[in-house]
Amino acid sequence: MERLRELRRERNMSQQMLADIIGVTQQAVHKYEYGLAQPEFNTLIQLSKLFHVSIDYLIENPEFDCTYEYRAKTSDDRNKVLEIEITPSEYHYLSLYKKLSPQSRQSIEHILEAMTDNNNN
Numbered sequence: 154m155e156r157l158r159e160l161r162r163e164r165n166m167s168q169q170m171l172a173d174i175i176g177v178t179q180q181a182v183h184k185y186e187y188g189l190a191q192p193e194f195n196t197l198i199q200l201s202k203l204f205h206v207s208i209d210y211l212i213e214n215p216e217f218d219c220t221y222e223y224r225a226k227t228s229d230d231r232n233k234v235l236e237i238e239i240t241p242s243e244y245h246y247l248s249l250y251k252k253l254s255p256q257s258r259q260s261i262e263h264i265l266e267a268m269t270d271n272n273n274n
Contacts, residue, residue: 154185154186154188154192154211154212154213155186155213156206156210156211156213157182157185157186157200157211158186160204160206160211160242161182161186163242164204167179168182168183168186169182174199174203175196175199175200175203176199177192177196197211197212204242205242205245205246206240206242206245210240
């Protein structure tokens with residue numbers, strides 16, 4: 154489950170931290186990540202909820218589509234459809250962002266810009 158490793162690393166979690174949260178050993182997390190063992194169904198549910206992704210995404214189901222369409226008006230007033238690949242986790246956070254007030258959105262945008270500027274220096 155390579156995606157499990159990616160999701161864990163995105164959140165700066167160690168295997169031990171994840172193991173403690175879901176109630177398994179660090180060795181079990183290692184085995185899940187490297188395809189040496191499969192988590193039980195209840196563990197998959199916990200991981201799905203923890204990382205805000207579907208079980209299909211976690212188990213790398215080839216039927217899972219992580220491409221989203223974005224429709225925008227061009228300057229000449231025609232519709233343009235862009236296909237954007239984002240993870241379910243990114244989609245989750247975008248959904249939360251859309252629920253924010255305009256002031257809260259602006260605050261988040263300033264924080265993201267400041268963090269990006271700090272990383273580029």
